[in-house]
Amino acid sequence: MDKKNQRPEFHGSDLEKIAAYYHIPASEIPGIIKFGANVNPLGLSESVKNDLAGHLDIISSYPDRNYTSLKKTIGEYCHISPEHIVVGNGSTELISLLISQRQAKKALVVGPTYSEYERELALTGGTITEYNLKEDLNFQLDLEDFFASMAEDVDLLILCNPNNPTSSAIKNRDMKHILNFCNERNIFVMIDETYVEFAPDIAEITAISLTDEFDNVMVIRGVSKFYAAPGLRFGYGITSNHDFLEALLIHQNPWSLNSVAAYAGERMFKDNTYQQTTRQLICSERDRMYTAIQNMPSFKAYKPYANFILVRILKENLTSFDIFEAAIKERMMIRDCSSFKSLDGEYIRFCIMNPEDNTHLLKLLEQF
Known part of the structure; x- marks a missing residue:
C-alpha cells in the first residue's frame, strides 16, 4: 500500500478526532493552536x-x-x-x-x-x-x-x-x-x-x-x-x-x-479598527514566516496571498505526516496536505497566527 494512504486523514476542524488518536486529554484540547483552520487569530471583534x-x-x-x-x-x-x-x-x-x-x-x-x-x-x-x-x-x-x-x-x-x-x-x-x-x-x-x-x-x-x-x-x-x-x-x-x-x-x-x-x-x-488590526498582523507575520522558511534548506515556500502558506518538503525521507505529528506533540495543529487531490509530493500548510505561536512553529520547522 502507498505510504500516503496509510496515514490518518485530519482536517482543520478535526480537533476532537486528533485528540482521540493521540490520546490528548480533553482539558488540553482548547490549548491546541489551530494552524490548520485558516481563521483570523484575533477571534471575533x-x-x-x-x-x-x-x-x-x-x-x-x-x-x-x-x-x-x-x-x-x-x-x-x-x-x-x-x-x-x-x-x-x-x-x-x-x-x-x-x-x-x-x-x-x-x-x-x-x-x-x-x-x-x-x-x-x-x-x-x-x-x-x-x-x-x-x-x-x-x-x-x-x-x-x-x-x-x-x-x-x-x-x-x-x-x-x-x-x-x-x-x-x-x-x-x-x-x-x-x-x-x-x-x-x-x-x-x-x-x-x-x-x-x-x-x-x-x-x-x-x-x-x-x-x-x-x-x-x-x-x-x-x-x-x-x-x-x-x-x-x-x-x-x-x-x-x-x-x-x-x-x-x-x-x-x-x-x-x-x-x-x-x-x-x-x-x-x-x-474599520478590527479590519486594519487584522491586516497589519497578517501582512507583517506572513512576510516574516515566508522569509524565514525561504532560508530553511529542507523546505520550499510559495509566495502567499492568503492568510496561510503552502510549503513543500525537500528533505529526503521526511513526510508531511512526520511534521504534522511533531507539531501536534507540541500542541500545534498544522495541515498535512496529502489528502489534497492532484497535489503531488510532500506538502504542509499552516495559517498565520499570533506572533508568539508563529515563532514556536518556526522553531519546530528549523529542527528539520
Missing part, C-alpha cells in the same frame, strides 16, 4: 461581540426578508450596488445554489483546491474536469496554457482566489482576460473569494470591480475566516446578472440568514 450581546432580543423577530440594510452595508464595503447582492447561510449555501441553478453539463475546476466544489457538482450530475496549477510555475496560472487546454464544451468555471491550499492568486488584470474569454464562449464563472481580504493588496486581487462589466460571473465571500465567525454561517454573493440572481432567490429558502447573523454582519463590515 470585541466591539461586535459586545454590541451583539446587548441586542440578543433580535432573535425574537424575523429578519427583513430582503435584507435591505445589510445589503446596503455590504454594497458600501465592496463598492458595489446593493441590487447585485445576495446573502445566504454561509458561502457554502451560495456555492450550492449557484452550482444547482447553473446545471452545468461540464464544469472545470482549477486545482488543487477545496473539495466541496466537486461534491456539489457531483450532485447535479454534470461532468467534472480539472485544470491543475503547476508546481514548477509556483502554482501561478499560465493563462495561455489554460485557455489552450480548455475544452470547447465547458460551461462553468470554478476558481478559488486566493486559492486554497496553494495561497496563490490570480490578479485582477488576468481575471479580466479570463472573464472575457469565458464570456465569448458562454461560460459562467464562480469566484470564491473567501481569503481575499487577507491579500497584501485586496484591489489587486478581487474581481468585484469586474462584476459591473461582466454578467457571466458571481463572486462569493463569507465571514468565516477574516472575521473569525465560521459559526455565524453568513455568506454573500455578487453578480450583475439579474436573471440569474432572481433564479437564485426563487430557489433559496426565505430568511436563509438568521437575525443574529444579519445584525452582526452589518457591524463587522463597519468595524
Whole structure:
C-alpha cells in the first residue's frame, strides 16, 4: 500500500478526532493552536461581540426578508450596488445554489483546491474536469496554457482566489482576460473569494470591480475566516446578472440568514479598527514566516496571498505526516496536505497566527 494512504486523514476542524488518536486529554484540547483552520487569530471583534450581546432580543423577530440594510452595508464595503447582492447561510449555501441553478453539463475546476466544489457538482450530475496549477510555475496560472487546454464544451468555471491550499492568486488584470474569454464562449464563472481580504493588496486581487462589466460571473465571500465567525454561517454573493440572481432567490429558502447573523454582519463590515488590526498582523507575520522558511534548506515556500502558506518538503525521507505529528506533540495543529487531490509530493500548510505561536512553529520547522 502507498505510504500516503496509510496515514490518518485530519482536517482543520478535526480537533476532537486528533485528540482521540493521540490520546490528548480533553482539558488540553482548547490549548491546541489551530494552524490548520485558516481563521483570523484575533477571534471575533470585541466591539461586535459586545454590541451583539446587548441586542440578543433580535432573535425574537424575523429578519427583513430582503435584507435591505445589510445589503446596503455590504454594497458600501465592496463598492458595489446593493441590487447585485445576495446573502445566504454561509458561502457554502451560495456555492450550492449557484452550482444547482447553473446545471452545468461540464464544469472545470482549477486545482488543487477545496473539495466541496466537486461534491456539489457531483450532485447535479454534470461532468467534472480539472485544470491543475503547476508546481514548477509556483502554482501561478499560465493563462495561455489554460485557455489552450480548455475544452470547447465547458460551461462553468470554478476558481478559488486566493486559492486554497496553494495561497496563490490570480490578479485582477488576468481575471479580466479570463472573464472575457469565458464570456465569448458562454461560460459562467464562480469566484470564491473567501481569503481575499487577507491579500497584501485586496484591489489587486478581487474581481468585484469586474462584476459591473461582466454578467457571466458571481463572486462569493463569507465571514468565516477574516472575521473569525465560521459559526455565524453568513455568506454573500455578487453578480450583475439579474436573471440569474432572481433564479437564485426563487430557489433559496426565505430568511436563509438568521437575525443574529444579519445584525452582526452589518457591524463587522463597519468595524474599520478590527479590519486594519487584522491586516497589519497578517501582512507583517506572513512576510516574516515566508522569509524565514525561504532560508530553511529542507523546505520550499510559495509566495502567499492568503492568510496561510503552502510549503513543500525537500528533505529526503521526511513526510508531511512526520511534521504534522511533531507539531501536534507540541500542541500545534498544522495541515498535512496529502489528502489534497492532484497535489503531488510532500506538502504542509499552516495559517498565520499570533506572533508568539508563529515563532514556536518556526522553531519546530528549523529542527528539520
